[in-house]
Amino acid sequence: MKSPAQLSLKLRKQWNNSKKRELRLLGGAESWPVIESIGRPGPAAVANDLDAVRQHIQAWSQVKTGQVLWQEVNYRATAEPVKVPCYWQLNKPSDWIDACRDQTVLHEFKAMARLVSETDEQFHSLLVRRPSLWQQKPLDEVLQACSVAAELYPGFANGKPLRALSVAGIDTKFFERHAQLITRLLDQRFEEEISRIGLEAFLGAHYEGDHWVLLVDLDGNLLPFKRQRVSTADLASAVLPGSQLLIVENESCLHQLPHVIKNTLVILGAGFDLEWTSNPTLTKKRIAYWGDIDTWGLSCLALARQNLPTLQSLLMERRHFVEYQQHAVVEPVVAGTEIPVQLREAEQSLYSELLQSDAGRLEQEYLPFDVVKQAIDEWRDR
Secondary structure (H helix, E strand, O other): OOOHHHHHHHHHHHHOOHHHHHHHHHOOHHHOOEEEEOOOOOHHHHHHOHHHHHHHHHHHHOOOOOEEEEEEEOOOOOOOOEEEEEEEEEOOHHHHHHHHOOHHHHHHHHHHHHHHHHOOHHHHHHHHHOHHHOOOOOHHHHHHHHHHHHHOOOOOOOOOEHHHOOOOOOOOOHHHHHHHHHHHHHHHHHOOHHHHHOHHHHHOOEOOOOOEEEEEEOOOOOOOOOEEEEEHHHHOOOOOOOOEEEEEOOHHHHHHOOOOOOOEEEEEOOOOOOHHHHOHHHHHOEEEEEOOEOHHHHHHHHHHHHHOOOOEEOOOOHHHHHHOHHHOEOOOOOOOOOOOOOOOHHHHHHHHHHHHOOOOEEOHHHOOHHHHHHHHHHHHHO
């Protein structure tokens, strides 16, 4: 048999279970009531420790939260049936919170209740499931972040830095303070797209902070290290060794690269942060770009071509998209419906096709190593 204190502890642990919390707070009437078993006193307890049984019954008789469900039970040690508590029934979320008997739980519940009542429904699940995103922030600013996330859309910044954006009355440091929260809120609207490509890229914002990319020496003798981290701010002015440069959209494609290519450096993970391609020393190199076959990848290619008009694309042709169509997935939000003018005719045609496709995203990682190696070898030998 369990005491009120023991079941309160159990209910507090349930509060910390994100799935249970979301179901009970957002699941509606079908999630209630919640019934917890108290357990009946055993015959031995009644026969040998009747005082403990009386104290147990007394403790449950004083519980006013929810409903304590009682049953009359016959015991050999008693002349008459004994009415004992068997179940604790909680009928609504406030019963659950009261039953937890914990000020921290109560504080979190009140905060969630306000967030749910004052924000768009599409954010409710995240706010209830992931309180760590907002617990250490002023609640008014969390509400403001939700308002901001409800107004943003792809390309909203139009080249401005995040600190210069005017939306929902925010100050210049707002994105800096709440970048992770806003990213996760936008992910709710756009199916994780923002976490995939980055907040600045999604909004079309100018990068101001340090963005670190991976520089890989495929020659083996161009750098002191085989691999090293470099900021894109440094890339904007650095004189890179080697005569060839391969720009790869996603760092996760490192394992697909050939091990040795003479006079060649690779920069992985730049994404949309391509302003460094204006470095005038790059015009003296042979440069190729390899990105995802989707509207975002082609938009990155177009962005790089603004500074490097002779830039060649690798593995971003329609034939690759068709050949590996079985790996293509839905692109939940496109980079834009206007086709970038920097794309070449075949690339523009592919962009248009992707806009119409039900599965318009083929990620780099799904291309086989041999196919990648062959494409890079052909580029090297031209």
